[in-house]
Amino acid sequence: MAGVVKRFGPVVALNGLDFSVEAGEVHGFLGPNGSGKSTTIRLLLGMLRANTGSIRVLGLDPWRDVASLHRRLAYVPGDVALWPNLTGGEVIDLLGRLQGGQDVARRDRLLELFDLDPTKKSRAYSKGNRQKVALVAALATDAELFLLDEPTSGLDPLMEEAFRGCVRELRDQGRTVLLSSHILSEAEALSDRVSIIREGRVVETGRLEELRHLTRTSVTADVVAVPAGLDALPGVHDVVVTNHRVSAQVEPSGLAPLMRALTDAGLVALTSQPPTLEDLFLRHYGTAVPEAAAGLGSGRTADA
Amino acid sequence: MRETLAGTGVLIRLGLRRDRWLLPAWIAGFAATTYSTAVAGAELYPDVASRVEAATALNATASLVALFGRVYDPTSLGALSLIKYTAFMAAILAVLMVFITVRHTRSDEESGRLELLGGGRLGRDAPLAAALAISFGMSIVLGLITAVSLAAGGLPAAGSLAFGLGWAATGMAFSAVAGVTAQLTASARAATGMGVGVVAVTYGLRAVGDLAEPGPSALSWLSPIGWNQQIRAFAGDQWWVLALPLALCAALVPVARALRARRDLGSGLREERSGPARGSLRGVGDLAVRLQVRLLAAWAAAFVVFGVVIGSLVGNVTDLLSSPNAQDLIKMLGGTQAMTDAFIAAEISVMGLLAAAYGLSAASRLRDEETDGHVEALLGTATTRPRWATSHFALALAGVAVLMLLAGLSVGAGAAIVLADVNQLGRVTVAAAAQIPAAWVMTSAVLAVFGWAPRLTGTVWALLLIFVALGEFGVLWNAPEWVMELSPFRHSPLLPLDAGAVGPLLGLTVAAAALAALGYAGWRRRDLAT
Numbered sequence: 001m002a003g004v005v006k007r008f009g010p011v012v013a014l015n016g017l018d019f020s021v022e023a024g025e026v027h028g029f030l031g032p033n034g035s036g037k038s039t040t041i042r043l044l045l046g047m048l049r050a051n052t053g054s055i056r057v058l059g060l061d062p063w064r065d066v067a068s069l070h071r072r073l074a075y076v077p078g079d080v081a082l083w084p085n086l087t088g089g090e091v092i093d094l095l096g097r098l099q100g101g102q103d104v105a106r107r108d109r110l111l112e113l114f115d116l117d118p119t120k121k122s123r124a125y126s127k128g129n130r131q132k133v134a135l136v137a138a139l140a141t142d143a144e145l146f147l148l149d150e151p152t153s154g155l156d157p158l159m160e161e162a163f164r165g166c167v168r169e170l171r172d173q174g175r176t177v178l179l180s181s182h183i184l185s186e187a188e189a190l191s192d193r194v195s196i197i198r199e200g201r202v203v204e205t206g207r208l209e210e211l212r213h214l215t216r217t218s219v220t221a222d223v224v225a226v227p228a229g230l231d232a233l234p235g236v237h238d239v240v241v242t243n244h245r246v247s248a249q250v251e252p253s254g255l256a257p258l259m260r261a262l263t264d265a266g267l268v269a270l271t272s273q274p275p276t277l278e279d280l281f282l283r284h285y286g287t288a289v290p291e292a293a294a295g296l297g298s299g300r301t302a303d304a
Numbered sequence: 305m306r307e308t309l310a311g312t313g314v315l316i317r318l319g320l321r322r323d324r325w326l327l328p329a330w331i332a333g334f335a336a337t338t339y340s341t342a343v344a345g346a347e348l349y350p351d352v353a354s355r356v357e358a359a360t361a362l363n364a365t366a367s368l369v370a371l372f373g374r375v376y377d378p379t380s381l382g383a384l385s386l387i388k389y390t391a392f393m394a395a396i397l398a399v400l401m402v403f404i405t406v407r408h409t410r411s412d413e414e415s416g417r418l419e420l421l422g423g424g425r426l427g428r429d430a431p432l433a434a435a436l437a438i439s440f441g442m443s444i445v446l447g448l449i450t451a452v453s454l455a456a457g458g459l460p461a462a463g464s465l466a467f468g469l470g471w472a473a474t475g476m477a478f479s480a481v482a483g484v485t486a487q488l489t490a491s492a493r494a495a496t497g498m499g500v501g502v503v504a505v506t507y508g509l510r511a512v513g514d515l516a517e518p519g520p521s522a523l524s525w526l527s528p529i530g531w532n533q534q535i536r537a538f539a540g541d542q543w544w545v546l547a548l549p550l551a552l553c554a555a556l557v558p559v560a561r562a563l564r565a566r567r568d569l570g571s572g573l574r575e576e577r578s579g580p581a582r583g584s585l586r587g588v589g590d591l592a593v594r595l596q597v598r599l600l601a602a603w604a605a606a607f608v609v610f611g612v613v614i615g616s617l618v619g620n621v622t623d624l625l626s627s628p629n630a631q632d633l634i635k636m637l638g639g640t641q642a643m644t645d646a647f648i649a650a651e652i653s654v655m656g657l658l659a660a661a662y663g664l665s666a667a668s669r670l671r672d673e674e675t676d677g678h679v680e681a682l683l684g685t686a687t688t689r690p691r692w693a694t695s696h697f698a699l700a701l702a703g704v705a706v707l708m709l710l711a712g713l714s715v716g717a718g719a720a721i722v723l724a725d726v727n728q729l730g731r732v733t734v735a736a737a738a739q740i741p742a743a744w745v746m747t748s749a750v751l752a753v754f755g756w757a758p759r760l761t762g763t764v765w766a767l768l769l770i771f772v773a774l775g776e777f778g779v780l781w782n783a784p785e786w787v788m789e790l791s792p793f794r795h796s797p798l799l800p801l802d803a804g805a806v807g808p809l810l811g812l813t814v815a816a817a818a819l820a821a822l823g824y825a826g827w828r829r830r831d832l833a834t
Contacts, residue, residue: 045684046683047831047832048831048832049829066683070687075685077680077681077684079677082678082681083591083595084490087580087583090579093583094587095682095685097587098686098687119579120576120578120579121579123490123491
């Protein structure tokens with residue numbers, strides 16, 4: 001996607017979005033609620049039409065070549081709505097046939113894996129089970145590209161683990177997966193690359209390792225005596241001292257000097273956490289955070 | 305009691321906010337119709353003699369008695385003018401109240417909206433209480449405004465009030481019925497279907513009861529719609545009958561409450577059965593049939609019953625005017641054949657309007673499927689937009705055709721037997737089929753609006769009502785000819801059919817095709833509503 005703009009009346013949902021996913025990778029698509037993730041995916045599916053910009057999916061135009069494109073991809077919507085009086089099994093089979101066929105053995109294996117009862121009427125399914133129906137229908141197909149819009153939002157941790165297994169399997173088979181999420185650990189655990197979207201633009205994209213160096217490690221240490229002047233060290237930020245405990249946010253360049261200072265001060269215990277995607281988020285949405293933290297409104301980004 | 309009703313006031317305000325256009329529009333529609341009818345009646349029947357003649361003829365015609373009931377005071381202008389309104393319009397009002405009550409109870413429950421609210425300070429009975437408060441309030445306001453419009457149209461005040469209160473009490477009774485059906489099943493569609501079924505059965509009970517000589521039999525007294533007729537507004541004003549629907553309300557509301565107390569939020573009284581683990585639906589066409597076939601079957605059954613009743617009453621038409629003068633008149637007008645033809649044509653065109661209503665509701669499923677979020681999953685597959693839209697649209701067109709063919713066959717069979725003329729079967733069926741293109745125009749109009757202005761899909765219903773009103777009152781309103789001609793139903797040829805019918809039928813079919821093409825073009829290029 002290049003330079004994609006999508007407006008809904010006066011609201012600008014995507015504002016010059018540039019975004020690409022390479023074949024065979026699992027690409028995490030991160031952003032807070034309302035940042036334009038679902039809009040992007042629906043554009044990729046030809047459900048919405050871009051105002052300007054160009055979009056190619058698997059070399060095809062998603063608006064024009066709907067049927068031939070969709071035969072090669074599988075989609076799990078963020079909000080799965082099913083027909084209340086059809087059973088889960090009926091929905092899975094229907095979607096599979098419309099897709100152009102699904103692997104029956106894989107379907108049955110997935111049903112077992114996700115512990116889903118296909119004989120229940122959709123009306124009786126919980127949100128998580130509706131999500132599983134859509135997941136089984138999508139994963140049982142032989143698609144090249146999987147577009148998964150917040151696929152685990154209703155799943156319990158056990159099922160989330162099962163889902164991760166499935167995604168790894170897809171990657172091992174060389175398939176491409178676009179995984180939108182605001183659950184950071186999920187994207188972190190699965191993605192080869194991530195893109196971060198904010199207010200309708202991709203603000204950062206790259207391999208996790210590449211993005212990580214941009215952020216700080218969180219360090220907490222217990223020492224015999226807290227040395228003075230820690231916050232004067234280059235690359236060390238937000239130093240907080242409580243009794244014998246020191247915590248700080250440290251850039252990669254500040255790690256060595258800080259460690260030396262702490263060792264000299266009689267290090268007793270040390271925990272350090274690698275930067276999480278939470279930190280990436282804080283970095284990019286940092287401007288909005290103090291506002292929210294001050295308890296003013298619900299934050300602008302949520303409405304974007 | 306207090307605990308279980310907590311939050312009722314909030315829900316009433318929410319409901320009124322959601323229906324702030326719907327309810328006033330319906331009230332205005334009923335008020336305009338009743339006022340027009342009162343004024344029209346005074347022009348049609350200026351003196352007592354003309355009223356007695358018309359009322360006597362009507363009371364002697366079994367088919368009209370079955371449809372509308374009797375005029376209990378042939379000298380009364382109000383009783384005669386409003387003959388279509390005591391049973392037929394009361395049934396439409398009852399259906400409306402069923403819709404409104406289910407909309408605010410089971411629909412909200414099925415969609416999960418009530419669950420969202422249920423986390424707040426909301427008692428178990430609050431949704432039911434709020435829905436009934438809205439539909440009872442709507443019934444009462446509609447009844448009072450009707451009374452005022454009738455009086456403004458020149459009818460006696462006491463009778464107008466009796467008539468208005470009769471509608472109010474009937475509306476309340478069927479709201480309470482829907483309050484009960486909404487507790488029985490987990491599906492809002494099924495709850496509405498059961499409520500409408502009760503309306504149909506009570507309408508049928510009084511139809512049979514009213515046919516008994518000399519007056520209504522006990523069957524009419526078993527039916528709330530029969531009660532509304534027995535209030536006999538403008539024909540003696542039997543006020544005490546109003547107690548019957550109110551007593552029914554008083555009995556049904558506790559039943560609904562007790563049923564609600566016995567079930568969980570979101571479930572029906574019956575445990576949801578499990579179904580097949582493997583699906584047999586091969587595509588979106590199968591899916592559309594699966595989703596709509598029950599509705600079509602119910603309509604088809606109603607059309608056959610209605611058609612057989614109408615058909616079997618064809619013979620009575622010529623008996624109704626037996627005086628020598630009237631016989632001369634009939635001969636002058638083209639003989640008994642023309643009389644029966646006029647009767648059949650009138651009934652067939654009513655069925656054509658009903659078939660259009662079916663086509664409209666079936667095609668509107670397109671919009672429902674979109675707003676319910678079902679389309680997103682389907683269009684994520686290799687299904688194209690036109691293909692999906694065709695699944696419901698083609699079913700709607702086919703349904704209209706099936707209904708009108710059934711109507712033609714059942715009316716025609718009845719007429720063939722009564723008149724001992726086997727040719728009737730064919731010619732009546734062809735006449736019924738001639739109503740199909742006009743109904744298709746309305747069906748295609750849904751697709752056109754869905755394609756370009758999806759949020760306005762519901763306004764096609766208003767269009768249908770306007771066309772029906774134009775057909776009924778256009779002449780009275782002095783509507784210009786070109787306005788009348790906007791209605792597709794005005795172009796539907798009637799019995800006896802001749803070669804001149806081909807042109808209009810072709811024109812209507814082309815109009816339907818053009819609207820459909822327009823709809824497809826819009827649907828192909830617009831964003832999916834999400």
